[in-house]
Amino acid sequence: MEARFEELIEGFVTGNIGISEHFLGLPLAAALHKNLLQLDSDMLMIRAGIGNTLVSDKTQTLRGDKTCWLEAMTKNSAEMEFLDIIDQFIGHLNQTCYTGLTSCEFHYALYEEGKGYAKHKDQFRNHNARKFSMISYLNEDWQEQDGGQLIIHNDTQPELVIFPNNQKAVFFQSDKVVHEVAIAHRPRMSITGWLKN
Numbered sequence: 001m002e003a004r005f006e007e008l009i010e011g012f013v014t015g016n017i018g019i020s021e022h023f024l025g026l027p028l029a030a031a032l033h034k035n036l037l038q039l040d041s042d043m044l045m046i047r048a049g050i051g052n053t054l055v056s057d058k059t060q061t062l063r064g065d066k067t068c069w070l071e072a073m074t075k076n077s078a079e080m081e082f083l084d085i086i087d088q089f090i091g092h093l094n095q096t097c098y099t100g101l102t103s104c105e106f107h108y109a110l111y112e113e114g115k116g117y118a119k120h121k122d123q124f125r126n127h128n129a130r131k132f133s134m135i136s137y138l139n140e141d142w143q144e145q146d147g148g149q150l151i152i153h154n155d156t157q158p159e160l161v162i163f164p165n166n167q168k169a170v171f172f173q174s175d176k177v178v179h180e181v182a183i184a185h186r187p188r189m190s191i192t193g194w195l196k197n
Ligand code: OGA
Pocket: 109, 117, 122, 135, 149, 150, 164, 179, 180, 181, 190, 192
């Protein structure tokens, strides 16, 4: 795992965005994907809001995903494995980068066909506990024509376009990076969350 952590940190240090192509490994990505489909068929994936305000029709056109939070005390083996990796990553960051992180929060996210997320940053205006954003994708055989790119905006450089390929993790600073999710043309799945202090 340390090599994957270093991939994320290296990209972050050199260009603000860490990417690890095979962060999850196939078995874990498959198990989390299966969990997400089960949650959706049990109607537990809920239309997401923006910031800590109530969902309104307006926000739904800005943000189209449905989410379900992971419980810290989960007994699901894939979720336990995922959260254990995140704990190790937090420990690694604190040791090597003095980040002072103390906790995290993660949710499953599902963008159905035709949904995306307009340009935004991940930190609530009145709340700055979210230090780093981290997204891990659960999409086998994602093709360019499936859309759903994560687009990273930057004043000085061209946009960075990241396809949501299975197992890939992306890591960036929550209060700095303006980003959007392009409209997906097939269901687009991930585990998305925040490392906090
Ligand atoms: C988010 C977000 C990006 C992605 O949930 O805040 O920006 O690629 N997600 O899913």
